[in-house]
Amino acid sequence: MSSADKNLSSYSGEIPNLSSRVFGIVVAEWNEEITEPLYEGAVEVLLKHGIPKANIIRTNVPGTFELSLGAQWLAMKKGVDAVICLGCVIQGETRHFDFICNAVSIGITEVNLKFNKPVIFGVLTTDNKEQAFDRAGGKHGNKGDEAAITALKMLAQTI
Incomplete structure (x- = not known):
């Protein structure tokens, strides 16, 4: 979705009218000081686009x-057209980071394909909290x- 030189936070391209579409957002409570601003940003973009x-x-x-199971539950709900997964994993002293990042990326991919x-995938995988805050507003x-722009752009391809 982004790099140091480019990101979608300031996307100004054309998005068709998707006002009848329903978006599920699943938010991890762990690292809430990071995931809550991610959620607020996603909602703001969706509202801005009608x-x-x-x-x-x-x-x-x-x-x-x-997140993967939460995404699956939302994807199973009748009428939900897209799901946005928001989380944050910060590197610690053990390999736990690697296992969580791998599992959630595979899990979210599988939900995409299944439904x-x-x-x-709106999951931050950072080395420290500073990097996470830098990417959460x-x-x-x-x-x-x-993540919201990506959801909108993906749904736009279905009309």
Whole structure:
């Protein structure tokens, strides 16, 4: 979705009218000081692009590992057109980081394919909290914004 030189936080391209579409957002509670701004950014982008608040469904899960199952639950709901997964994994002293990042990326991919609908990977995988804050509304934009733009762009391809 982004690099140091380019990100979608300031996307200004054309998005067709998707106001009848329903978006699920699953948010990890772990690292809430990071995931909440990601959620706020995603919702702001959806609202800006004409998605009614009533068409945005939020569900929380305890941590990033649980995002895949939370995404599956939302994808199974009748009428949900896309799911945005928001989480944050910060490198610690053990390999736990690697296992969580690997599992959630595979899990989210599998939900995409199983339900044939956009399930967006909005998970920060950073070396430290500073990097996470920089990507949750800081100097590198808001990856929640980018996840929402990605969901909109993917759904736009279905019309």
